[in-house]
Amino acid sequence: xxxVTQTPKHLITxxxxxxxxxxxxxxxxxxxxxxxxxxxxxxxxxxxxxxGEERAKGNILERFSAQQFxxxxxxxxxxxxxxxxxxxxxxxxxxxxxxxxxxxxxxGTRLTVL
Amino acid sequence: xxxxxxxGSHVSVSEGALVLLRCNxxxxxxxxxxxxxxxxxxxxxxxxxxxxxxxxxxxxNGFEAEFKKSETSFxxxxxxxxxxxxxxxxxxxxxxxxxxxxxxxxxxRLQVQP
Numbered sequence: 280x281x282x283v284t285q286t287p288k289h290l291i292t293x294x295x296x297x298x299x300x301x302x303x304x305x306x307x308x309x310x311x312x313x314x315x316x317x318x319x320x321x322x323x324x325x326x327x328x329x330x331g332e333e334r335a336k337g338n339i340l341e342r343f344s345a346q347q348f349x350x351x352x353x354x355x356x357x358x359x360x361x362x363x364x365x366x367x368x369x370x371x372x373x374x375x376x377x378x379x380x381x382x383x384x385x386x387g388t389r390l391t392v393l
Numbered sequence: 394x395x396x397x398x399x400x401g402s403h404v405s406v407s408e409g410a411l412v413l414l415r416c417n418x419x420x421x422x423x424x425x426x427x428x429x430x431x432x433x434x435x436x437x438x439x440x441x442x443x444x445x446x447x448x449x450x451x452x453x454n455g456f457e458a459e460f461k462k463s464e465t466s467f468x469x470x471x472x473x474x475x476x477x478x479x480x481x482x483x484x485x486x487x488x489x490x491x492x493x494x495x496x497x498x499x500x501x502r503l504q505v506q507p
Contacts, residue, residue, distance in 0.1 A: 371437075381427075387436050
Protein backbone atom coordinates (compact mmCIF):
# COMPACT_ATOMS: atom_id res chain seq x y z
CA UNK A 280 0.00 0.00 0.00
CA UNK A 281 1.59 3.23 -1.23
CA UNK A 282 -0.52 5.50 0.94
CA VAL A 283 -2.04 7.20 -2.11
CA THR A 284 -5.76 6.64 -2.46
CA GLN A 285 -7.90 7.05 -5.54
CA THR A 286 -11.64 6.90 -5.96
CA PRO A 287 -13.58 5.47 -7.61
CA LYS A 288 -11.80 2.27 -8.56
CA HIS A 289 -13.93 1.77 -11.65
CA LEU A 290 -16.07 4.17 -13.62
CA ILE A 291 -18.31 3.34 -16.55
CA THR A 292 -19.95 6.18 -18.42
CA UNK A 293 -21.19 7.21 -21.83
CA UNK A 294 -19.70 9.40 -24.52
CA UNK A 295 -20.28 13.09 -23.99
CA UNK A 296 -20.47 12.78 -20.21
CA UNK A 297 -18.30 14.38 -17.54
CA UNK A 298 -16.58 12.57 -14.67
CA UNK A 299 -14.41 13.49 -11.70
CA UNK A 300 -11.58 11.35 -10.41
CA UNK A 301 -10.31 11.94 -6.91
CA UNK A 302 -6.88 11.44 -5.39
CA UNK A 303 -5.56 11.78 -1.85
CA UNK A 304 -1.76 11.94 -1.65
CA UNK A 305 0.41 10.33 1.00
CA UNK A 306 0.46 12.18 4.28
CA UNK A 307 3.01 14.98 4.01
CA UNK A 308 3.34 14.90 0.23
CA UNK A 309 2.75 18.27 -1.40
CA UNK A 310 3.10 17.29 -5.04
CA UNK A 311 0.47 15.41 -7.03
CA UNK A 312 0.84 14.07 -10.55
CA UNK A 313 -1.78 12.60 -12.87
CA UNK A 314 -0.92 9.98 -15.47
CA UNK A 315 -2.97 8.17 -18.10
CA UNK A 316 -2.23 4.57 -19.05
CA UNK A 317 -3.74 3.25 -22.26
CA UNK A 318 -2.87 0.38 -24.56
CA UNK A 319 -1.97 2.58 -27.50
CA UNK A 320 -0.27 5.51 -25.71
CA UNK A 321 1.31 3.75 -22.74
CA UNK A 322 1.90 5.74 -19.55
CA UNK A 323 1.65 9.46 -20.18
CA UNK A 324 2.02 12.39 -17.82
CA UNK A 325 -1.00 14.68 -17.78
CA UNK A 326 -0.51 17.38 -15.16
CA UNK A 327 1.25 18.19 -11.88
CA UNK A 328 0.23 20.27 -8.89
CA UNK A 329 2.38 21.40 -6.01
CA UNK A 330 0.82 22.76 -2.84
CA GLY A 331 -2.28 23.89 -4.67
CA GLU A 332 -0.62 25.39 -7.73
CA GLU A 333 -0.26 23.96 -11.19
CA ARG A 334 3.41 23.22 -11.87
CA ALA A 335 3.63 21.37 -15.15
CA LYS A 336 1.45 20.18 -17.98
CA GLY A 337 1.99 17.19 -20.15
CA ASN A 338 -0.21 15.68 -22.81
CA ILE A 339 -3.44 16.84 -21.23
CA LEU A 340 -6.39 17.52 -23.51
CA GLU A 341 -8.30 20.79 -23.23
CA ARG A 342 -11.38 18.78 -22.23
CA PHE A 343 -9.50 17.67 -19.12
CA SER A 344 -8.73 19.84 -16.11
CA ALA A 345 -7.48 19.32 -12.60
CA GLN A 346 -7.09 21.11 -9.30
CA GLN A 347 -5.50 20.59 -5.94
CA PHE A 348 -7.39 21.69 -2.87
CA UNK A 349 -6.10 23.23 0.40
CA UNK A 350 -6.18 19.81 2.07
CA UNK A 351 -3.90 18.66 -0.81
CA UNK A 352 -6.30 16.20 -2.36
CA UNK A 353 -6.64 16.53 -6.10
CA UNK A 354 -9.39 16.02 -8.64
CA UNK A 355 -9.10 15.32 -12.34
CA UNK A 356 -12.13 16.38 -14.35
CA UNK A 357 -12.76 14.79 -17.73
CA UNK A 358 -15.52 16.24 -19.89
CA UNK A 359 -17.12 15.58 -23.28
CA UNK A 360 -15.83 12.06 -22.97
CA UNK A 361 -14.91 10.08 -26.04
CA UNK A 362 -14.35 6.37 -26.51
CA UNK A 363 -10.63 7.00 -26.72
CA UNK A 364 -10.57 8.39 -23.18
CA UNK A 365 -11.07 4.88 -21.83
CA UNK A 366 -7.92 4.21 -19.83
CA UNK A 367 -6.42 3.71 -16.41
CA UNK A 368 -5.80 7.02 -14.66
CA UNK A 369 -3.14 7.09 -11.98
CA UNK A 370 -2.40 9.65 -9.38
CA UNK A 371 1.06 9.82 -7.84
CA UNK A 372 2.47 11.94 -5.06
CA UNK A 373 5.89 12.99 -3.88
CA UNK A 374 7.13 14.94 -0.90
CA UNK A 375 8.45 17.83 -2.95
CA UNK A 376 9.14 18.71 -6.50
CA UNK A 377 12.83 18.03 -6.94
CA UNK A 378 14.19 15.74 -9.60
CA UNK A 379 14.89 12.34 -8.20
CA UNK A 380 12.00 12.49 -5.76
CA UNK A 381 10.26 9.16 -5.68
CA UNK A 382 6.71 9.23 -6.86
CA UNK A 383 4.27 6.94 -5.08
CA UNK A 384 1.37 5.72 -7.19
CA UNK A 385 -2.20 5.07 -6.25
CA UNK A 386 -4.10 1.98 -7.43
CA GLY A 387 -5.69 3.88 -10.31
CA THR A 388 -9.17 4.54 -11.61
CA ARG A 389 -10.24 2.49 -14.59
CA LEU A 390 -12.46 4.58 -16.83
CA THR A 391 -14.60 2.91 -19.46
CA VAL A 392 -16.44 5.13 -21.93
CA LEU A 393 -19.22 3.36 -23.82
CA UNK B 394 14.25 16.08 -24.39
CA UNK B 395 14.29 12.95 -22.30
CA UNK B 396 13.17 9.48 -23.26
CA UNK B 397 13.62 5.84 -22.42
CA UNK B 398 13.48 2.80 -24.64
CA UNK B 399 12.72 -0.63 -23.30
CA UNK B 400 13.90 -3.40 -25.58
CA GLY B 401 11.53 -6.32 -25.65
CA SER B 402 7.86 -5.91 -24.84
CA HIS B 403 7.73 -9.50 -23.56
CA VAL B 404 10.42 -11.50 -21.78
CA SER B 405 9.96 -15.10 -20.67
CA VAL B 406 12.30 -16.87 -18.26
CA SER B 407 12.22 -20.08 -16.29
CA GLU B 408 11.89 -20.03 -12.55
CA GLY B 409 15.38 -19.76 -11.07
CA ALA B 410 16.88 -18.24 -14.21
CA LEU B 411 18.48 -14.82 -14.56
CA VAL B 412 16.14 -11.92 -15.27
CA LEU B 413 17.46 -9.16 -17.54
CA LEU B 414 15.18 -6.32 -18.60
CA ARG B 415 16.73 -3.71 -20.82
CA CYS B 416 16.37 0.06 -20.65
CA ASN B 417 18.24 2.72 -22.59
CA UNK B 418 17.79 6.40 -21.94
CA UNK B 419 18.28 9.53 -23.93
CA UNK B 420 19.12 12.71 -22.10
CA UNK B 421 21.41 15.66 -22.68
CA UNK B 422 21.96 16.08 -18.94
CA UNK B 423 22.56 13.58 -16.13
CA UNK B 424 19.31 11.74 -15.60
CA UNK B 425 17.48 10.31 -12.66
CA UNK B 426 16.31 6.82 -13.55
CA UNK B 427 13.70 4.60 -12.02
CA UNK B 428 12.31 1.10 -12.38
CA UNK B 429 8.69 0.49 -11.43
CA UNK B 430 6.74 -2.76 -11.35
CA UNK B 431 3.02 -3.12 -12.03
CA UNK B 432 1.23 -6.27 -10.92
CA UNK B 433 -2.10 -7.08 -12.57
CA UNK B 434 -4.87 -4.66 -11.59
CA UNK B 435 -2.56 -2.69 -9.34
CA UNK B 436 -0.71 0.60 -9.37
CA UNK B 437 2.99 1.08 -9.95
CA UNK B 438 5.46 0.22 -7.22
CA UNK B 439 8.97 1.63 -7.13
CA UNK B 440 11.65 -1.07 -7.39
CA UNK B 441 14.71 1.15 -7.36
CA UNK B 442 16.08 4.52 -8.44
CA UNK B 443 19.37 5.96 -9.64
CA UNK B 444 20.25 9.46 -8.49
CA UNK B 445 24.01 9.51 -9.19
CA UNK B 446 25.12 8.35 -5.72
CA UNK B 447 26.22 4.91 -6.95
CA UNK B 448 26.13 3.26 -10.35
CA UNK B 449 24.95 -0.10 -9.00
CA UNK B 450 21.60 0.31 -7.36
CA UNK B 451 19.93 -2.34 -5.24
CA UNK B 452 16.19 -2.40 -4.98
CA UNK B 453 13.43 -4.42 -3.43
CA ASN B 454 12.65 -8.08 -4.06
CA GLY B 455 16.25 -8.88 -5.04
CA PHE B 456 16.35 -6.62 -8.10
CA GLU B 457 19.27 -4.40 -8.99
CA ALA B 458 20.23 -2.14 -11.87
CA GLU B 459 23.49 -0.72 -13.11
CA PHE B 460 23.82 2.76 -14.59
CA LYS B 461 26.24 2.77 -17.53
CA LYS B 462 26.78 6.24 -18.90
CA SER B 463 28.91 5.06 -21.82
CA GLU B 464 26.09 2.79 -22.97
CA THR B 465 23.24 5.11 -21.82
CA SER B 466 21.73 2.06 -20.20
CA PHE B 467 20.03 1.17 -16.93
CA UNK B 468 19.21 -2.52 -17.23
CA UNK B 469 17.31 -4.33 -14.48
CA UNK B 470 18.52 -7.71 -13.29
CA UNK B 471 17.67 -10.39 -10.77
CA UNK B 472 19.85 -13.48 -10.35
CA UNK B 473 17.04 -15.96 -9.85
CA UNK B 474 13.47 -15.45 -11.06
CA UNK B 475 10.52 -16.34 -8.88
CA UNK B 476 6.97 -16.98 -10.01
CA UNK B 477 5.87 -13.91 -8.07
CA UNK B 478 8.08 -11.71 -10.29
CA UNK B 479 5.63 -12.08 -13.18
CA UNK B 480 4.45 -8.54 -13.84
CA UNK B 481 4.99 -5.55 -16.12
CA UNK B 482 8.13 -3.50 -15.56
CA UNK B 483 8.57 0.13 -16.51
CA UNK B 484 11.73 2.14 -16.80
CA UNK B 485 11.34 5.88 -16.27
CA UNK B 486 13.51 8.97 -16.49
CA UNK B 487 13.44 12.43 -15.00
CA UNK B 488 15.96 15.14 -15.75
CA UNK B 489 16.67 18.62 -14.55
CA UNK B 490 14.56 20.52 -17.04
CA UNK B 491 12.12 22.06 -14.65
CA UNK B 492 9.56 19.39 -15.33
CA UNK B 493 9.41 16.90 -12.53
CA UNK B 494 7.14 14.34 -14.12
CA UNK B 495 8.40 10.95 -15.14
CA UNK B 496 8.76 9.86 -18.75
CA UNK B 497 8.06 6.15 -18.98
CA UNK B 498 9.19 3.48 -21.37
CA UNK B 499 6.64 1.28 -23.07
CA UNK B 500 7.02 -1.48 -20.51
CA UNK B 501 8.23 -5.08 -20.52
CA ARG B 502 5.95 -7.91 -19.50
CA LEU B 503 7.89 -10.59 -17.64
CA GLN B 504 6.60 -14.15 -17.71
CA VAL B 505 8.10 -16.75 -15.38
CA GLN B 506 7.68 -20.35 -16.44
CA PRO B 507 7.66 -23.12 -13.82
